[in-house]
Amino acid sequence: MLEKAESLRRIERLKGELRAQGLDAAVFIYPIDVYYYAGTRQNSLLLVPAQGEPLLLVRKSLSRARLEATIDDIRPFPSSKEFAAALPANFGKIGFTFDVVPVQQYQFYQKLFAGCEFVDASAINREVRSVKSAWELERMRESGRRLGEVFLQVPDFLKAGLREVDLAAEFEYRLRKAGGEGYVRMRAFNQELFMGLALSGASAVMPGFFDGAVTGRGLSAASPHGASQASLVAGSPVFMDYTGVFDGYIVDMTRVFSIGKLPDQLMKAFEVSLLIQNYLVERLKPGAICEELFLAAARLAEEAGLGNCFMGPPGENARFVGHGVGLELDEFPVLAQGFKVPLKAGQTIAIEPKFVFPGQGVIGIENTFAVSEAGGEKITDIPDDIVFV
Amino acid sequence: MLEKAESLRRIERLKGELRAQGLDAAVFIYPIDVYYYAGTRQNSLLLVPAQGEPLLLVRKSLSRARLEATIDDIRPFPSSKEFAAALPANFGKIGFTFDVVPVQQYQFYQKLFAGCEFVDASAINREVRSVKSAWELERMRESGRRLGEVFLQVPDFLKAGLREVDLAAEFEYRLRKAGGEGYVRMRAFNQELFMGLALSGASAVMPGFFDGAVTGRGLSAASPHGASQASLVAGSPVFMDYTGVFDGYIVDMTRVFSIGKLPDQLMKAFEVSLLIQNYLVERLKPGAICEELFLAAARLAEEAGLGNCFMGPPGENARFVGHGVGLELDEFPVLAQGFKVPLKAGQTIAIEPKFVFPGQGVIGIENTFAVSEAGGEKITDIPDDIVFV
Secondary structure (H helix, E strand, O other): OOOHHHHHHHHHHHHHHHHHOOOOEEEEOOHHHHHHHHOOOOEEEEEEEOOOOOEEEEEEOHHHHHHHOOOOEEEEOOOHHHHHHHOOOOOOEEEEOOOOOEHHHHHHHHHHOOOOEEEEOHHHHHHHHHEOOHHHHHHHHHHHHHHHHHHHOHHHHOOOOOEHHHHHHHHHHHHHHOOOOOOOOOOOOOOOOOOEEEEEHHHHHOOOOOOOOOOOOOOOOOOOOOOOOOEOOOOOOEEEEEEEEEOOEEEEEEEEEEOOOOOHHHHHHHHHHHHHHHHHHHOOOOOOEHHHHHHHHHHHHHHOOOHHHEOOOOOOOOOEEEEEOOOOOOEEEEEEOOOOOEOOOOEEEEEOOEEEEOOOEEEEOEEEEEOOOOOOEEOOOOOOOOEEO | OOOHHHHHHHHHHHHHHHHHOOOOEEEEOOHHHHHHHHOOOOEEEEEEEOOOOOEEEEEEOHHHHHHHOOOOEEEEOOOHHHHHHHOOOOOOEEEEOOOOOEHHHHHHHHHHOOOOEEEEOHHHHHHHHHEOOHHHHHHHHHHHHHHHHHHHOHHHHOOOOOEHHHHHHHHHHHHHHOOOOOOOOOOOOOOOOOOEEEEEHHHHHOOOOOOOOOOOOOOOOOOOOOOOOOEOOOOOOEEEEEEEEEOOEEEEEEEEEEOOOOOHHHHHHHHHHHHHHHHHHHOOOOOOEHHHHHHHHHHHHHHOOOHHHEOOOOOOOOOEEEEEOOOOOOEEEEEEOOOOOEOOOOEEEEEOOEEEEOOOEEEEOEEEEEOOOOOOEEOOOOOOOOEEO
16 A cells, blocks of 8 residues: 555655646546555546645545545545536646547546646656655565566476467466566557566567567467467577566566577677676666667677667667666656656666577566666566576 | 458448548557457558558558558558658548547647548447457357366366465466467556456455456555455355457456355345346347346346345446457447447347445356347357356
């Protein structure tokens, strides 16, 4: 459960941003945003005035929202006729999350908030959420511990003859038994992920819709990501890229396993991925510029002669090397081209230098780190080595 | 893989609707809509003119879209400068899915389609998609067979002392081994589901955000649905409500299990749920009015003295008894109050009369049926009985 003091600190940070941007209030209806500020993801509308107390209007379930929410003023969602009277004040400019709210919802709420101007507060919200408190960092570390323990069990069940989907089933079974919540929230339009990717050999190389280096073949063109029916192949990297979701907080990590020896070229690429990771971790400090970190990583890949297979199959390379993670898998900031902003202490970032070799497989590393004055704190703290079984 | 002839029939039906509504084209960017018409869910824009050939503009992955898509004209997504020139014609009114497209995307595409008027084509799209072809019905039956086989295995692992999340892990493990794709698409804003609900006793009763009779406690306030850490209790219903997703097609079913005898009141309520199901199945024919089916079901529950716990805990009852299902869990039509439309042959509907007894648990039945002249065809065809272990 979210603590009230934690919730109040978040709301105060948001209110400061609203005032700085000349907004009179923010309205949240996207569930994980409501949860972040109010401690409940029941179907609700959260109104945060720039001055004054927040208000939670609940569609379903009111009784559960009353058990969970950290704010004082919780009411049933009013009828359209009674809506205006339920508001604590007349607001001029209201911030709204244009990044995730569908047009129908937008039009509906524009009518309800008659006379108000809705402006896009997506960036404000994502920036506030990107910096994790001490309370959140402790939850992220706990997610890292629990996901790491499942990764350590992989040698217990990894063997030749399994299909990718069998490997996925074994991993996901242990993750659920460990209390993994399963559902992975992504904010970007068009993205979907079912827990993670259990991939092997050439099947891992197939390009796809996923905004990352690797998508996987999946089980059909309707669900074209993650594990497929392909069988594991000895001497070819088994690529396990999984999220762990506990108490809402997501960590993201990748480890490579192998049945038998791997080709020298892939072993060398793995060393380069560690080199890039270590380079970035040393520099994961407040003030470092996201884009510069990506460009440095790409340069290290180039210098190792691996530029063309860095972060994607040749010709379909993704132009990033890390992404914020927290209550959603794709949070701010992104270590990517065009992202010219400085890191802030307390941001949590999955760093994932990966190399895609057509016909052979994918190799690389991924860990979740917290930005700190001392460089990146490793939150997914198990050994990085390839595990040979 | 989607067959080309099937894809063409879908597009022709859509084009007919566009012309009937005076629209010049429809544009789809929501992945499962693109998949439905074009056979790929790669990150793309599908343009379907009311007259002329469809066009697929692909962001990622172009190479994969070329392997999967059923339409002829597939191109890389053009730059904003080149966009207008890439269009086959100037369109006046363009249908767009306002139900699922976020405001930022809407504003972006409004600029790209300069001079065009975007209108809401959500209902047209959902109506076209609600009627399943023979090809789709075969896929739905296959999903039903495979999910049914997992339900038949429940007695192998159901035992006292398990937590709900252990039961979920066992069920989901077998579902994944059977090729279940896992990710359950829902269209409604604010809804989320991780595979299904494995619930027991009083823990199943907790109300929640989910637009159904039952939500479950879940593992945290951040993920407040489905299995919790609560242990199964003998003499109390174990409620398994799960989806199966195969080749993109979802079926939805619920069965009740019990360790030992159940109270007479619950056994009686189970009989009433079967009575309601059978009443509805006989009437699941083209022309039947959705709302009337719901009202008849609610009346049968009232007559049995169970109106207050029908489809939700007393005071938080949902006003529906069934929902369309297909590539998404929440398709048209809905057997609900206010849904005054007639059924059509080929629609597939999960019927789920359920009773929620505070302090005791949830009991009921759910199967997915296809609407036909002979009444509902049961697609999730295993016995309905409570299984005692």
